[in-house]
Amino acid sequence: MKPLTTGYIRNIISGKLIHGKDDLLIHHGAYRLKQVRHPHTILFLKRNIVRWDRLKPYFPLAIVTEREMEITGLTEGLTIIKVDNLQESYWEFINNYRASINIPVIAVTGTAGKTTTKEMIRHLLSFSRKVAHTNSTNNSRTAHLSYLLGMDETTEAAVFETAVGAPGDITNAAAYLKPTIGIITNIGEHHLNYCKTLEGYIAAKGEMCEALQPDGILIINADDQNTRKLDLKNFKGTIVKVGIHSRSDFKASDILFSSEGMYMTVQHKQKKYRMLVPGLGEHQVCNALSAIAAVYQIGMSLDDIAVHFRSFQTLNKQLQLLKGLNGATIIDDTWSITTTSLRAALQVLKAIDEGKKKIAVIGTITDLGSWGYKIHERAGELIAESKVDVLITIGKHAKIMADTVSQKNDNIEVHSFNNHILSYELLKKIVNEDSIVLIKGDMLSESIKILATLLRKKVS
Known part of the structure; x- marks a missing residue:
């Protein structure tokens, strides 16, 4: 996180300094007590503290609250900022911080291939940029804040998974991350316990269209039947299609299984590039095409992509x-x-x-x-x-x-x-x-x- 003073944050959220100081440097953020793991954290607190002694090891600490707080005996190292509406103040802080980060942010969703595609993108970009990314498959709602604040002035690109366990998950992730490029790897049949129907699940994945800014780029698998059911008529950004069997902007042909992985020829703008993608299966080719399309959009040449893909390490327990x-x-x-x-x-x-x-x-x-x-x-x-x-x-x-x-x-x-x-x-x-x-x-x-x-x- 970029270090910010409590005074700077207080001005953003229109808060009143109740206790402490405006020059306390903040390096971490939290909206739950269990998320406080370091000193110099700002905690947006919904309820009163029951056990102050549990927070004492993390002082100096700043708390934003809309409640009156009793702080007897715990004054040193504690800053309290009072606001009229905690929820509004929290999102003012989030939106201001995200607006200060001007980099490509890629969000990846899909029934299968999310983690692999994300790792491919991270691998390819890491040769020339410092990349923020999802840790393994930790794409839960509670992780979005830490990923946002994990970006700072040294971060040059970011790629995150946005899973769908229920409707609204992608919308929630986008509120934090505001992706500039979105990827839907495919849409199968999953999480129907919350999405209720396949149509509901497709609609939940389709939240990616609304998550992107008007000038955003949406990358989709042209071969995937359920992806074709997405309502894209109101999407104002750029749609980039990848595929093997369908007309696409990035199309793979001459696919060959080998002990090293999948050989393929990538066709783009009437040019062809022979590549090796470590990992097995036609689906791995599709994952690679999505990754190629994403990194190409932010300036990586297909010649460089072909070179760097060869050193990609496949994921444990995935084929x-x-x-x-x-x-x-x-x-x-x-x-x-x-x-x-x-x-x-x-x-x-x-x-x-x-x-x-x-x-x-x-x-x-x-x-x-x-x-x-x-x-x-x-x-x-x-x-x-x-x-x-x-x-x-x-x-x-x-x-x-x-x-x-x-x-x-x-x-x-x-x-x-x-x-x-x-x-x-x-x-x-x-x-x-x-x-x-x-x-x-x-x-x-x-x-x-x-x-x-x-x-x-x-x-x-």
């Missing part, structure tokens, strides 16, 4: 290829699971080492609410249409996938278990050097995590 149990090839894709990412994983399983036995170990899809049965059934249909030889599901709801596959494809051997124990015993018997095992699930599933660890071990 990670390795040797494991009984010498088998293991594809560890246990970061998360949606029908969108499941389709991509099955395509990778199909594409590599076609002569080997293909085994898919699939866990439960979460955050579906009343849509749970339908989405698991749809996932089963995807598996039934794939080239899987053996399907093993883990979890009560995942059994819906197994039952669907049993009904639709007699050629796939199907097993269903509640946890990892019996599934591992079966895998030890049927897996060998001529097998490829895809394990796909959610990072929060203990059974999936344990089984993935066991599969990654080379000795049974």
